[in-house]
Amino acid sequence: MEQNQTIKPYVIGLDLGGTNSVFGIVDARGDIKAMTAIKTVGFTSAEDFVAASVQALQPIIEEVGGIETIKAMGIGAPNGNYYKGTIEYAPNLPWAHDIVVPLADMFSRSLGIPVALTNDANAAAIGEMTYGVARGMKDFIMLTLGTGVGSGIVTGGKLLYGCNGFAGELGHVVVRRDNGRTCGCGRKGCLETYCSATGVARTARELLATDQRPSILRGLDPEKITSLDVSIAAEKGDELAQEIYQFTGHLLGEACANFAAFSAPEAFIFFGGMTKAGDLIMNPIKESYQQHVQGLFKDAQFLVSGLDGSNAAVLGASAVGWEI
Amino acid sequence: MEQNQTIKPYVIGLDLGGTNSVFGIVDARGDIKAMTAIKTVGFTSAEDFVAASVQALQPIIEEVGGIETIKAMGIGAPNGNYYKGTIEYAPNLPWAHDIVVPLADMFSRSLGIPVALTNDANAAAIGEMTYGVARGMKDFIMLTLGTGVGSGIVTGGKLLYGCNGFAGELGHVVVRRDNGRTCGCGRKGCLETYCSATGVARTARELLATDQRPSILRGLDPEKITSLDVSIAAEKGDELAQEIYQFTGHLLGEACANFAAFSAPEAFIFFGGMTKAGDLIMNPIKESYQQHVQGLFKDAQFLVSGLDGSNAAVLGASAVGWEI
Numbered sequence: 001m002e003q004n005q006t007i008k009p010y011v012i013g014l015d016l017g018g019t020n021s022v023f024g025i026v027d028a029r030g031d032i033k034a035m036t037a038i039k040t041v042g043f044t045s046a047e048d049f050v051a052a053s054v055q056a057l058q059p060i061i062e063e064v065g066g067i068e069t070i071k072a073m074g075i076g077a078p079n080g081n082y083y084k085g086t087i088e089y090a091p092n093l094p095w096a097h098d099i100v101v102p103l104a105d106m107f108s109r110s111l112g113i114p115v116a117l118t119n120d121a122n123a124a125a126i127g128e129m130t131y132g133v134a135r136g137m138k139d140f141i142m143l144t145l146g147t148g149v150g151s152g153i154v155t156g157g158k159l160l161y162g163c164n165g166f167a168g169e170l171g172h173v174v175v176r177r178d179n180g181r182t183c184g185c186g187r188k189g190c191l192e193t194y195c196s197a198t199g200v201a202r203t204a205r206e207l208l209a210t211d212q213r214p215s216i217l218r219g220l221d222p223e224k225i226t227s228l229d230v231s232i233a234a235e236k237g238d239e240l241a242q243e244i245y246q247f248t249g250h251l252l253g254e255a256c257a258n259f260a261a262f263s264a265p266e267a268f269i270f271f272g273g274m275t276k277a278g279d280l281i282m283n284p285i286k287e288s289y290q291q292h293v294q295g296l297f298k299d300a301q302f303l304v305s306g307l308d309g310s311n312a313a314v315l316g317a318s319a320v321g322w323e324i
Numbered sequence: 325m326e327q328n329q330t331i332k333p334y335v336i337g338l339d340l341g342g343t344n345s346v347f348g349i350v351d352a353r354g355d356i357k358a359m360t361a362i363k364t365v366g367f368t369s370a371e372d373f374v375a376a377s378v379q380a381l382q383p384i385i386e387e388v389g390g391i392e393t394i395k396a397m398g399i400g401a402p403n404g405n406y407y408k409g410t411i412e413y414a415p416n417l418p419w420a421h422d423i424v425v426p427l428a429d430m431f432s433r434s435l436g437i438p439v440a441l442t443n444d445a446n447a448a449a450i451g452e453m454t455y456g457v458a459r460g461m462k463d464f465i466m467l468t469l470g471t472g473v474g475s476g477i478v479t480g481g482k483l484l485y486g487c488n489g490f491a492g493e494l495g496h497v498v499v500r501r502d503n504g505r506t507c508g509c510g511r512k513g514c515l516e517t518y519c520s521a522t523g524v525a526r527t528a529r530e531l532l533a534t535d536q537r538p539s540i541l542r543g544l545d546p547e548k549i550t551s552l553d554v555s556i557a558a559e560k561g562d563e564l565a566q567e568i569y570q571f572t573g574h575l576l577g578e579a580c581a582n583f584a585a586f587s588a589p590e591a592f593i594f595f596g597g598m599t600k601a602g603d604l605i606m607n608p609i610k611e612s613y614q615q616h617v618q619g620l621f622k623d624a625q626f627l628v629s630g631l632d633g634s635n636a637a638v639l640g641a642s643a644v645g646w647e648i
Contacts, residue, residue, distance in 0.1 A: 016625070137450055139487040155486065160479050162588020163463040165477070166620045169585040174578070175615065178502075217452065254498070261493040262586050264486020292498065294509055296490045 003148050008071035010064055011206055012113075013058065013318025015120075016040060016077040018092040021049075023057055024311065025064050025164055026318035030131030032311055034060035054110045064163035073107055073115040074320025076123030076313060077261040083165040085117050096241055114324045120144070120313065122159055122168065124271050125152025126304070126323060127316030133269060140267040142305075143170065143252075145274035147191040148184075149199075155263050171196070171319040175255050200227035203244050216239035231277040245280045252281075253288020260289075260297035271312065278304075332395035336381065336390055336437075337642025339444075340364060340401040342416040345373075347381055349388050350642035356635055358370050358384035365418055366371065370425040378434045398644025399433055400447030400637060407489040410439050438648045444468070444637065446492065448595050448629070449476025450647060451640030455576055457630035458594060460623040464591040465583055466575075466629075467494065468600035472508075473516040473523075479587050495520070499579050518575050521598055524551035539564035544626030546569040555601040569604045576605075577612020584613075584621035595636065602628075 010017055010033065010300045015022045021040045024032045036056045043049040079090040085104025090096045096103075108115040118126070125142035128134040138157040144150040149171030153160040171192035172185055180189020181202065193199050205222045208215065216233040217225060217240060233241035256268050268289075273297075274281060287301050293300075307315050334357065339346045345364045348356045360380045367373040385391055403414040414420045420427075424510035432439040442450070449466035452458040458466075468474040473495030477484040481590040484491045495516035496509050503547060504513020507527065517523050528541055528549045538554025540557040541549060541564060580592050592613075610626050617624075631639050 018630035041644075155479060155484050155491070158480065160587060162479065163590035164588055164620070164623075167463075167586065169588075169618060169620065172618050173582045173585050177578070187616070187618065218372075252517055254501070256583075258497045259586070261497050262491065262583070263484060264491035266487035276392065292511070294496050294511065296488070296493065299488075307512075318588060 010070050010085040011318045011321030012061075012070060012073040012111075013314045013316070013321065014053070014073065014075045014077075015123075015313035015317050016075055016087075017313070018078070021053065022314050023053070023060070023072070024314035024318060025060055026315060028322070030307075030315055032314065034063045041125055044097050046095050046103065046106065049095055050103070050106045050110055052105070057111075067112065070111075070113055072113055072324045073111065074123065074126075074317045074322070074324075075103065075107070075115065075117040076120045076317035076320065077103065077117060078120060080117045080119040080122075081165045081246075082116070082118040082122065082159075082161055082240050085115070087117070116324050118159070118320050119150070119315070121150030122152040123162075123316035123320050124150075124307075124312065125154055125269075126159060127307055127319040128269055128271075128305060129154060129157075129313065130319035130322055131315055133303045134224065134267065134306075139263060139265045140269055141170070141256075141265045142269045144272045145196060145270060146272040149196045153265075155261060160263075169212075170255070170259065171301060173255065173258075174311055188205050191251070191255050195248055195255075196226040197272075199224050199230070200230055200244060200248055200274065200275055203247055204230050204241075205305055207240060207247075208245060210242060213240050217241060227277075231274075231280065234277070234280050241282070245277060246284045249284025250282050250288040253285045253290075253293050255288050256285065256300075257292035257294070257297070260293055260300055265300055266295060267301040267303050269303045269305060271307075275304045281295055332393055333502070334394050335642045335645030336385075336394060336397040336435075337638045337645065338377070338397065338399045338401075338431075339447075339637035339641050340399060340411075342402070342635070345377065346638050347377070347384070348638035348642060349384055349394070350639060351379050352646070354631075354639055356488045356638065359638070360384050367419050370427065370430065371385065373419055374427070375429070375432055375536045382567065383436070384529070391436065394435075394437055396437055396645040396648045397435065398447065398450075398568075398641045398647070399441040400425065400444045400641035400644065401427065401441060402444060404441045404443040404446075404536040406440070406442040406446065406483075406485050407488045409439070411441070428463040437441065439647050440644050442483070442644050443474070444640070445474030446476040446485075447634065447640035447644050448474075448631075449478055449593075450483060451631055451636065452593055452629060453478060454482075454643035455639055457627045457629060458591065461515075463587060464589045464593055465494070465580075466593045466595060467580075468596045469520060469594060470596040471521055471533055473520045477587060478638070480483055484587075494579070494583065497582075499575055515575070515579050519572055521596075524554055524568060524572055524598065525549050527571055528554050528565075530566060531564060531571075535564060537564050541565060551598055551601075551621075555598075555604065558601070558604050566604065569601060570608045573605050573608025574612040577609045577614075578616050580609065580613050580624075581616035581618070581621070584617055584624055588621060589624055591625040591627050593627045593629060595631075599628045
């Protein structure tokens with residue numbers, strides 16, 4: 001295959017998760033041309049992790065025509081610092097949990113291409129802007145509703161990083177001042193304690209303990225209830241389960257109304273497992289937003305991510321590569 | 325005086341207030357070379373206002389060497405829309421209260437120079453970045469504590485305008501969900517209802533009614549108490565008055581801790597009459613911020629505007645001109 005040396009049609013995306021590290025080689029349209037993966041854990045040092053990654057990448061790089069066809073690499077990683085290209089004190093990564101790892105530099109030296117790194121929620125926002133429902137948008141807020149609540153904020157077409165690279169921690173905006181739930185960050189009342197998947201399960205346990213109505217959820221071990229259980233029950237018409245989503249959506253709508261006053265976004269885009277609940281969660285969010293927002297910001301759209309769920313994180317990471 | 329035709333050393337700043345419109349011709353260091361003013365009201369149309377403005381400007385323009393020495397004009401105005409250069413439905417301007425006035429275009433045509441316009445809090449933020457304590461900063465939040473609470477947010481060295489030009493309405497972030505005070509915007513619990521000068525007076529009236537401690541403030545007509553009265557009493561050691569500032573600062577600190585999670589600013593800069601209370605207000609803000617903020621954002625500075633109070637608004641407006 002002849003290759004035009006001046007055009008580099010691909011980027012590598014690395015979705016670095018707590019369990020697996022998934023690599024994809026992606027073109028400008030968001031088509032994944034080749035994929036591979038290794039375990040994230042099981043390495044004693046970052047050097048070993050990078051060496052194993054490069055070894056796994058070699059065959060798929062050859063498959064698309066060699067390293068000359070690759071413009072750059074983007075990495076989405078927990079505790080990723082965009083400014084420094086580092087992973088910092090990532091609690092779930094054995095080879096990075098008590099140190100600062102200059103991961104972007106390490107990959108760049110091994111592969112001989114530019115590498116940029118950011119946290120997973122920021123990668124999702126850039127992915128949405130590059131390939132998803134935010135194409136052409138310059139001002140939007142991405143909220144990732146998973147085990148926690150992450151966010152990526154785009155203003156004027158650029159991701160907001162702030163003075164230290166850590167802007168956009170909207171999961172840790174305090175939304176309940178009195179008797180707020182205790183958060184993993186050590187504070188109380190953070191959005192994440194209510195509106196993450198674990199927050200929804202927590203709401204379920206609270207409501208089952210204080211509300212006497214019958215519910216499908218009463219057949220489950222309260223300590224093992226998940227947001228998926230709540231979603232399934234709600235779809236079956238379970239009143240209590242529907243109320244849990246009403247409550248969750250109400251808080252998200254209130255929070256988005258405050259976020260709007262900050263950056264006047266054209267859209268809020270939701271990503272992650274909880275969005276599978278569809279209208280059950282999206283309708284209460286929209287209603288609550290309209291009820292709480294200042295008139296100037298009433299026109300904001302509420303959208304669900306346009307990226308293919310299973311590949312979204314790799315696509316997001318790859319999009320960080322196009323930004324270099 | 326010989327003038328180098330390629331260098332235009334000045335900009336015009338217009339601080340368009342509800343009562344007076346103050347014009348200044350300013351150099352790049354923030355020195356005001358000449359000033360003039362007209363009444364803002366008393367005109368039946370925007371055309372008349374612009375004609376009177378241009379007439380008042382002529383002598384001071386000549387004074388600095390003619391229109392050839394002037395690069396641009398910046399306007400800070402209530403309800404100013406930066407994207408469109410318009411004043412929109414400004415409730416306190418008789419010649420703009422029910423229409424959209426293309427004020428930037430009108431001045432540009434009359435004077436033959438580029439003209440940009442933004443709202444007063446944004447102008448203050450740009451002024452601070454150009455001439456004040458935010459010189460060299462790329463990420464900070466300006467909060468103007470006056471009759472209301474205004475804000476200008478700078479991220480990556482640029483003012484944040486959002487999708488419609490109205491980003492940065494932090495005075496209307498809801499900070500109290502239950503029994504929040506009614507706001508002029510029609511909603512409840514907005515920051516402005518607690519932390520503006522009128523909010524402080526409202527707190528004074530509430531506390532005097534519910535707290536039995538003696539206070540200098542009891543000698544005043546409750547309906548006429550101002551934030552200045554509270555400040556004077558607090559400086560004299562009045563316990564109740566000091567508690568009012570504690571309460572106000574506490575709410576501001578909480579709010580800033582949430583704002584930090586959004587844009588990770590290097591500093592919060594306070595401007596407006598209420599900052600004259602000095603440590604009485606600034607210390608409670610800082611204490612409350614440290615108590616409520618996530619660890620990532622603990623290093624933010626808390627500063628008072630570095631612009632000369634009486635000329636700050638004109639300087640801010642002029643700085644908008646340098647941005648063109």
